[in-house]
Amino acid sequence: MIAETVCSAVSVAGLGIAAVTAYRKRFLAAARLAAYSLVPLGLVMTGAVQWVVDTAFSPTAWAGFGVLGAAWLMFMGTRAVERRSGGTRKERRAAARAERRGAVAPDASAPSLGPATRTAPVAQPKPTARSGAADDFSDIEAILKKHGI
Structure with missing residues (x-):
């Protein structure tokens, strides 16, 4: 009763402002x-x-919202566990069957580089141990030499 009175008063005040x-x-x-x-x-x-007033002050309605929230939490929890374990049991079985069947052409996945054309890497001389500030830059010098700079 009070909610209806408040809404009616808001409407009348709004119509007055509109006038x-x-x-x-x-x-x-x-x-x-x-219009507003x-x-x-x-x-x-x-x-x-x-309806809104009856729902807001009804303990049964709040219990219903609690049950809906618990169901939502359970649903999201099971989804998180499912993602962590790698899918549902049905999906895991299908993946295991596909693994057992093997690839159609197992050699197709091996890279075909042809005969070896690479040469053995040239041995780089190890940097000598220096003292002081030059020690800090020895690693940088080694990297630059490695790249030919």
Whole structure:
């Protein structure tokens, strides 16, 4: 009863503001305000406000929301476990069957490089141990020499 009264009062106040806005020759804004003002009144007339009030103050409704939340948590938990374990049992069985069958052409996955054309790497002399600030740059010098810089 109180919610319906509040919604009706909001609608009347909004329509009053819309009338003042129309008096100031701002008809588009006045029409928009009137439309917004009629929404609470329409909600009261359809019974939506009574339904919301009954739901908000009903312990049964809150228990129902709790059950829905628990179901959602269980659903998300099972999905997380499923992702971690690598899918459902059905998916794991299908993957195992595919593994047992083997590849159609097992040699096809081996790279075909042809005869060996690479030469043995040239041995680089090891940098000598130096003392002081030159020690800090010995690693950098080795990398630069390795790349031919």
